[in-house]
Amino acid sequence: MLWFVIGLLLGLSFGWFLWWSNRREMTSLDEEKQLLAQENMIVLDFMHNMVEAIGEGVSRADLFQRVVHAAILSTGALSACIFERRDGTLRGVAVEGLFPPHRPLPESSRTQSSTRTRFIEQVLRSEVFNVGEGLVGKAAQTGEGILIENAHMDPRVVRHDDPALVVRSIIVVPISFRDRNIGVLAIVNPSDGSSFGQTDFSLALSLAEQAGLAIHNLDLMALQIEKNKMDADLSLAREIQSMLLPKAFPNRANLDIGAIYMPAQKVGGDFYDIFEVDENRVAVAIADVSGKGIAASLIMAICQTNLRHLAAAHCSPSRVLAELNRIMNEEMKPDMFVTVIFAVIDTAADSITMARGGHEMPIMLRSDASTGQTQLELLRSEGIALGMVPAEIFDHCIADKVVPFKSGDLFTLYTDGVTEATNADGVEYSNNRLMDAIHSLRSRDAQDLNQQILERVQLFAGKNRQADDFTLVTVKHR
Numbered sequence: 001m002l003w004f005v006i007g008l009l010l011g012l013s014f015g016w017f018l019w020w021s022n023r024r025e026m027t028s029l030d031e032e033k034q035l036l037a038q039e040n041m042i043v044l045d046f047m048h049n050m051v052e053a054i055g056e057g058v059s060r061a062d063l064f065q066r067v068v069h070a071a072i073l074s075t076g077a078l079s080a081c082i083f084e085r086r087d088g089t090l091r092g093v094a095v096e097g098l099f100p101p102h103r104p105l106p107e108s109s110r111t112q113s114s115t116r117t118r119f120i121e122q123v124l125r126s127e128v129f130n131v132g133e134g135l136v137g138k139a140a141q142t143g144e145g146i147l148i149e150n151a152h153m154d155p156r157v158v159r160h161d162d163p164a165l166v167v168r169s170i171i172v173v174p175i176s177f178r179d180r181n182i183g184v185l186a187i188v189n190p191s192d193g194s195s196f197g198q199t200d201f202s203l204a205l206s207l208a209e210q211a212g213l214a215i216h217n218l219d220l221m222a223l224q225i226e227k228n229k230m231d232a233d234l235s236l237a238r239e240i241q242s243m244l245l246p247k248a249f250p251n252r253a254n255l256d257i258g259a260i261y262m263p264a265q266k267v268g269g270d271f272y273d274i275f276e277v278d279e280n281r282v283a284v285a286i287a288d289v290s291g292k293g294i295a296a297s298l299i300m301a302i303c304q305t306n307l308r309h310l311a312a313a314h315c316s317p318s319r320v321l322a323e324l325n326r327i328m329n330e331e332m333k334p335d336m337f338v339t340v341i342f343a344v345i346d347t348a349a350d351s352i353t354m355a356r357g358g359h360e361m362p363i364m365l366r367s368d369a370s371t372g373q374t375q376l377e378l379l380r381s382e383g384i385a386l387g388m389v390p391a392e393i394f395d396h397c398i399a400d401k402v403v404p405f406k407s408g409d410l411f412t413l414y415t416d417g418v419t420e421a422t423n424a425d426g427v428e429y430s431n432n433r434l435m436d437a438i439h440s441l442r443s444r445d446a447q448d449l450n451q452q453i454l455e456r457v458q459l460f461a462g463k464n465r466q467a468d469d470f471t472l473v474t475v476k477h478r
Helices: 001-058 060-075 108-113 113-126 132-140 198-244 294-312 317-331 393-396 430-439 447-460
Strands: 077-086 089-096 128-130 146-147 171-178 180-190 257-263 270-276 281-289 338-346 351-357 363-367 374-378 401-406 410-414 470-477
Touching: 001 108, 060 077, 060 089, 060 180, 060 198, 089 113, 089 132, 089 180, 128 132, 128 447, 132 171, 132 180, 146 198, 171 198, 180 198, 180 401, 198 270, 198 294, 257 270, 257 281, 270 294, 270 470, 281 294, 281 410, 281 470, 294 317, 294 338, 317 338, 317 351, 317 393, 338 410, 363 430, 410 430, 430 447, 447 470
Parallel strands: none
Antiparallel strands: 077 089, 077 180, 089 128, 146 171, 171 180, 257 470, 270 281, 281 338, 338 351, 351 401, 363 374, 363 410, 410 470
8 A cells, every 4th residue: 555655646746747847848938939039020120120221211320320229229238339341341330338349448548437438439430450350350250140148257358447348248240241241240238237148149140130131232222322323414414415416517519428426335435526617618527535434525525615616716627636635635634535537628629638636547438430440548647646745746746638539539537436346256347347348338328328337337246245436427529
């Protein structure tokens, strides 16, 4: 009977132990589920706040500050700081609370207790760490978070004499997006005097991950806004540039004039101009500004405006370019220049007087009506690009060249975007192909001839992207 009672008691005790163990395990699981649900809610709320902030158009600095504030609220910490990574270094950019600096404070800081918080914030913002230096640099270097539950005896933690700056517990986590480290979030000292645990560490890692995504999206949005603004500026520049190009050409019964301009980008550095000098003379100009984009288009506009003004004041094309060189030398940066041809067609004298400032040599096709024979030549003349040398050298090199221009002749000006267009094998279209095209298309009117040449160049280049501006001007003497 005694053994029966003892066995019964042992059985009840073991059963109670099993029940208690299961109940404890269930309670522990419930607590873990609650903690996980709480962490998920915090992260979701943080994500929502980050999306709202980006939608409001906050700055990068404001977003960093919101991340710091959210980290303190979520973990119950006394202070937190974000160190942004720039060019291999880390600098404090957002801080909340009395965050302990990562280097010992100077002796003078002890006398600044009235403005201690502001002073320490200034210290944090002025401190620069190399990647790999200290806890912050280590997290940035490895991409892994660091949890120090008890920091009193950890040699990695900087010790300060000020009791308010003593680090009891610290979490340091990298803020990254994919493989790109953006910075580091450091959180110090729970407000209840305890230590950070694995739950706090897990939460900090989740917040840092979402912060990295938010900062990346903010950067993308800023880039898109900047791109949209640049696109708008480029569109406006293109409209202004198109306004500067001639819409109609001088009406001469014995001249057929055509021109095509196709920039490689939204705005280009090529330009052409065709305008009336007097009842017998028509001026034709073509130029190529070094470089592309807005800077080249501005130089182009300045060059074109001055060219018309100078053409009205001087009869000689070489004198026009000499004066234009003086003006452009003052307007252009040292690494910029303009190649140009300025020609005056005299329909009464059946001649062309031209000056060439380092530009592609124009092509003349001569046609003998009596024999039906044609002849192609490159019109060579001396000259240096505008903006490359001072006036005394340029004036000595530039000179007028006079050539006959009779009925049946064809005069073509072009920029190197035509002849230097390359195919998939890297072969250039070249002057020879251009001259062959002009010869085979000589019977067409000037604008149609230009269009057909453009199509031939594009067919030659194939899928190769247009690398340079394409400008072509053709004048036929009827």
